[in-house]
Each structure stands twice: as C-alpha cells, then as structure tokens.
Amino acid sequence: MPERLLLAHARGQVLFIAGAGVSMPAGLPDFRKLVVDVYARLDKGIHAVVTSSKDDEAGDLSGLTSQQIAEVRRFKRRDYDVVLGMLERRIDDKPSATSRVRATVAEVLRAAGKKPAPIHKALMRLADRGGASTIVTTNFDLLLQDSANSKTKLQTYSLGGIPRPGRSGEFSGFLHIHGALDRNPNRTSDLVITDRDFGEFYMRRRTVPDFIYDAARLFHIVLVGYSADDPPMRYLLNAIAADGVRFDDLKERFTFVGVATPDPVLVEDWKGRGITPIAYDSKDHHQSLLDLLERWATLSAINGKPRKVDAEIKRIVSSPRSVADESDRDLFDHLVRRGNTSERIRLSSLASKAGADTGWLDAIAEIALERESEASV
Structure with missing residues (x-):
C-alpha cells in the first residue's frame, strides 16, 4: 500500500468506486455471467454456443441467424454492453425501460445475492471521510446499503440524481452512477447496461464523465472490484484518461489488481491508462484483498479501533x-x-x-x- 494513499485516506481525501468484483462474493454475476444468464432465459440457441465454446473458438453456429451470429461474435470479443444492445434491438424492436432484456436483467440480479459480503462492510467503513460517508458504485445491487451500520442514515442516488462532488458533508451517500435496482420488484429500474445507455450517459449527457472529473479533482479515486477489460471500466478509464490529458489538477488514481503471478505487463497497462495499480495475490477468491481492506479499516485514523x-x-x-x-x-x-x-x-x-x-x-x-x-x- 502506498503511504501517500494511506495519508490521503486519513485526511478524508479518498473516494472509493466499487465494481462487480465487490459483489461477486455475495453471489452476484459479473458482466459476462449476467449476459450468459440473460441468454439462458431469452435465447437458448446463443446460450448453448457461448457456454459450450471458449472465447477464442467460433463454436457451432449452425441454426443461428446472421443477427444471432453477430451477437455471438461480439460476446466472444467481450463487448457485453454491445451484445445486450443488439439483443434488445432484435427482440424488443424499440428499446425502452420496460423491454424484455431489461426486465430479465433485473430478474437475474434479484435472484442472485441476497446478503452483503464482508468486503461490502469493509468498504463502508473505509468510505467514512470523517463526518460524511460516500461510496460510488457501478453495481446495480443494494448490498452496500444493506452492509452499512443501521445508525448510518445515508441516501441512495443514481444517474442524474447524483449530487455534485464536494468536500462538505452534503456530498455523501450511495452513488450508483450506472443506476440502481428498485427494492420494489414491480417497479422498473433505470440501468446503464447497453452500448446505447453508455453513449447516453457518457457521451451525450456526459453525466458520468463530468462527475468523475469533479471527483478526481477533489479526491484520490480508488477502484475496487474491476478488471481492465470490464466494459464499465473501459468507459470509466476513457473518461479519466481524457480529463487527465486536458487538466493537470487531477489527483492520483489507484486500483487494486488481483494477479495469480507477478504480471509487469498488466501493471504497465494500468499505468498507461493513468491509474496507479496496487497488485495483490488473487488466490483463495481474493482473500488477501479482503484481509487488506479489513486491516486498513481497523487501523483507520477516522473510525478505526x-x-x-x-x-x-x-x-x-x-x-x-x-x-x-x-x-x-x-x-x-x-x-x-x-x-x-x-x-x-x-x-x-x-x-x-x-x-x-x-x-x-x-x-x-x-x-x-x-x-x-x-x-x-
């Protein structure tokens, strides 16, 4: 752990952004598994291909239409947001908040993890800046909320309703920059899941890039639970990299990177994107990351023991x-x-x-x- 990061946290100058890897220990799927589960319910043909062949194999495409084959190829290129967009346009014709694809995504997520994992609790302790607790996530689930201390009254914000970053106590809460599942299963949830959605919130409205830029000027951003090729991470990295070139007042950004063996190329890949990687041993289901975060929280200058x-x-x-x-x-x-x-x-x-x-x-x-x-x- 770089001491400059530890000191920044002790001064309340760190903002965590949690990705899918944070909720996977609780049973939630990553983006790839989410798409696979959606196909299991909506397109058995494609589901059979993507589950019976590796990403570097074509698979048995017989019986599939040209549209389906295009989706398979995109899936194997790991363009999962594009895949969901293609699927939605194919079976729902006109994308909408009530499309079958979006309803299925919500169903898959609701059927998954029900209880927060220890890493959720560790992050919520670390999210305390001293007088205000703030955590950003690209996840749709509400497990961070469920892991918070019952005495902590924090609001949940998503998409356009997220408050502008600031150092005051008013900048607090659970900030779902890609949307959040409504606790009421009978209500639709606005979620950023397709290429069209990412284009809307990252390029046209610039809701997320503007938020990230403001946050990166005020706080050291720490990414937890991401891999370099996650679609959400690609969009986030592009937003950060663009502002890093245009502005010189952004604070240093960090990410935790799980590796089975030392991987200097992966480390340099993150550095080349403007992020300082903190590598850890990923064996035993990333146990060392959990140990590190819990120890950090225990010795925290803000709310440690x-x-x-x-x-x-x-x-x-x-x-x-x-x-x-x-x-x-x-x-x-x-x-x-x-x-x-x-x-x-x-x-x-x-x-x-x-x-x-x-x-x-x-x-x-x-x-x-x-x-x-x-x-x-």
Missing part, C-alpha cells in the same frame, strides 16, 4: 528498530506521521512505556521535524 493501533505500536517496538521488518518500520512511521502533534506525543509516550529503543523514538522525532518543515513551506 484505537486499541488495535496501540497494540500494533507495542508489538512493533518490542524489537529494536534496527532488526525490525521493513513492513513494521513503515507501519510505525505511518501511524506516527498521520497524526497531529498531540497524537504523536501520545504515541511517543506509549512506545516509551512499552520499552522502545532509541531507534523508534528517534524516528518519531524525525517525523515531527518533517511535519514542521512541511507546515512552514
């Missing part, structure tokens, strides 16, 4: 600084650096009483001088 912070300080200083692990030295320095003067004095006293050697106390003094130097600039 002070006893846990104190326990970490005591544990770390039980060994001389000269022989401590680099990770422990970094964590100790961060916990000291992020605090104000009174907090640094408190931690210094705590470390001293725990038997810290002069190496740890000297580090506190150096950080204090560092902060004073920054304040005088």
Whole structure:
C-alpha cells in the first residue's frame, strides 16, 4: 500500500468506486455471467454456443441467424454492453425501460445475492471521510446499503440524481452512477447496461464523465472490484484518461489488481491508462484483498479501533528498530506521521512505556521535524 494513499485516506481525501468484483462474493454475476444468464432465459440457441465454446473458438453456429451470429461474435470479443444492445434491438424492436432484456436483467440480479459480503462492510467503513460517508458504485445491487451500520442514515442516488462532488458533508451517500435496482420488484429500474445507455450517459449527457472529473479533482479515486477489460471500466478509464490529458489538477488514481503471478505487463497497462495499480495475490477468491481492506479499516485514523493501533505500536517496538521488518518500520512511521502533534506525543509516550529503543523514538522525532518543515513551506 502506498503511504501517500494511506495519508490521503486519513485526511478524508479518498473516494472509493466499487465494481462487480465487490459483489461477486455475495453471489452476484459479473458482466459476462449476467449476459450468459440473460441468454439462458431469452435465447437458448446463443446460450448453448457461448457456454459450450471458449472465447477464442467460433463454436457451432449452425441454426443461428446472421443477427444471432453477430451477437455471438461480439460476446466472444467481450463487448457485453454491445451484445445486450443488439439483443434488445432484435427482440424488443424499440428499446425502452420496460423491454424484455431489461426486465430479465433485473430478474437475474434479484435472484442472485441476497446478503452483503464482508468486503461490502469493509468498504463502508473505509468510505467514512470523517463526518460524511460516500461510496460510488457501478453495481446495480443494494448490498452496500444493506452492509452499512443501521445508525448510518445515508441516501441512495443514481444517474442524474447524483449530487455534485464536494468536500462538505452534503456530498455523501450511495452513488450508483450506472443506476440502481428498485427494492420494489414491480417497479422498473433505470440501468446503464447497453452500448446505447453508455453513449447516453457518457457521451451525450456526459453525466458520468463530468462527475468523475469533479471527483478526481477533489479526491484520490480508488477502484475496487474491476478488471481492465470490464466494459464499465473501459468507459470509466476513457473518461479519466481524457480529463487527465486536458487538466493537470487531477489527483492520483489507484486500483487494486488481483494477479495469480507477478504480471509487469498488466501493471504497465494500468499505468498507461493513468491509474496507479496496487497488485495483490488473487488466490483463495481474493482473500488477501479482503484481509487488506479489513486491516486498513481497523487501523483507520477516522473510525478505526484505537486499541488495535496501540497494540500494533507495542508489538512493533518490542524489537529494536534496527532488526525490525521493513513492513513494521513503515507501519510505525505511518501511524506516527498521520497524526497531529498531540497524537504523536501520545504515541511517543506509549512506545516509551512499552520499552522502545532509541531507534523508534528517534524516528518519531524525525517525523515531527518533517511535519514542521512541511507546515512552514
């Protein structure tokens, strides 16, 4: 974890954007699986092709019409938003909020995950900026809402109703930039799912790009639960990249990237798109990401557990600084650096009483001088 990100979070300057990967542990499908499930209900022929062949294989297209074959080819190119748009135009003729495709998407999502996963709860703790909690998502489900503390009264906003980003407490809530499922299954839900929808909200109205640009000027955006080739991520990245070229006041953006083995090419791919990747081991269903987010929340300067912070300080200083692990030295320095003067004095006293050697106390003094130097600039 880059310390500059941890410090930004401690100052309430981080905004999380949650993708499909956040809700998959709760049983929700990713975009690909969503399209497959829609075809299972609306077009058995295409469903048989896409589930019986790999993306790099043509599959048995006999018996399919030219329109269906075109959809299969787009599916195998992972243009899932285009696929749903083509399917909607083919079977519904005129796209509308009550089309069979949109009704089926809502049915699939409602039949999936019912309870939030631990990662939802960790993100909601991290979404607290101190006085206001705000989290952005491209997901349609309401699992973030269900994971929030019952005492936390946050409103849900979607699409054009999303408030303009700002540092005040008024900028708070659950912000569904691609729409949200209505809790009432008898009501239609406005969802951004097709290429036509993305064109509407990203290009014609510019609702999402304008929101992202304003947010990126005020906060360090952190993407969680995305892969580089997700259709929603492609649109988001294009919006961010365009503003990154035109404006130089955007804050650094980050994303968590799960990898089974070190992948420098994937890392550079993210960097080339203007995003700083934070790679983690994706084995065991991305357990290390959950562990990281939960530990971050526990040690948070905003709403973490002070006893846990104190326990970490005591544990770390039980060994001389000269022989401590680099990770422990970094964590100790961060916990000291992020605090104000009174907090640094408190931690210094705590470390001293725990038997810290002069190496740890000297580090506190150096950080204090560092902060004073920054304040005088």
